[in-house]
Amino acid sequence: MPSNDPTLQEGIAAQLAHDAHYLGTDGDGANHYWSQYxxxxxxxxxxxxxxxxxxxxxxxxxxxxxxxxxxxxxxWEDHRVGTGGVAAIIAGHDSTECP
Known part of the structure; x- marks a missing residue:
């Protein structure tokens, strides 16, 4: 019998803003997402x-x-924001070095 219970990933996704984008994984292993809106x-x-x-x-x-x-x-173990990326746009700079 099929279950309508959400998977762990679906439950997490439901808690994020619709425009949340993956930023990266910090040194403790937590994943960070950013909603510009x-x-x-x-x-x-x-x-x-x-x-x-x-x-x-x-x-x-x-x-x-x-x-x-x-x-x-x-x-950061992994991050997706680099020189001239999202952080630079949000900070209002042409380029930035991110950790």
Whole structure:
């Protein structure tokens, strides 16, 4: 008999904003997603999702977030934002070096 229960991935996806894009995996193994529309970062660690709206943090740019996470959790294992990428657009710069 088929089950209508969502899979773990479907449950996590339902908690992310519709425009959330993968940023990368931090040094502790949590995956980070960014919603430009919501100006919110979503952190997925195992089966939990935490959201961090920039209006509720001292962060003003995505580059600030990336730097903060690296200082707290160690070097990024994987990240998809680099020179001239999304962080540069959000920060309003032509190019930026991200951790």
């Amino acid at each position: 919501e100006r919110t970062v979503y952190v997925v660690n195992d089966d939990t999702v935490e959201s961090w709206a920039f209006t509720e943090t001292p962060m003003t740019t995505l580059t600030d977030w990336l730097t903060h996470v690296e200082s707290k959790r160690g070097a």
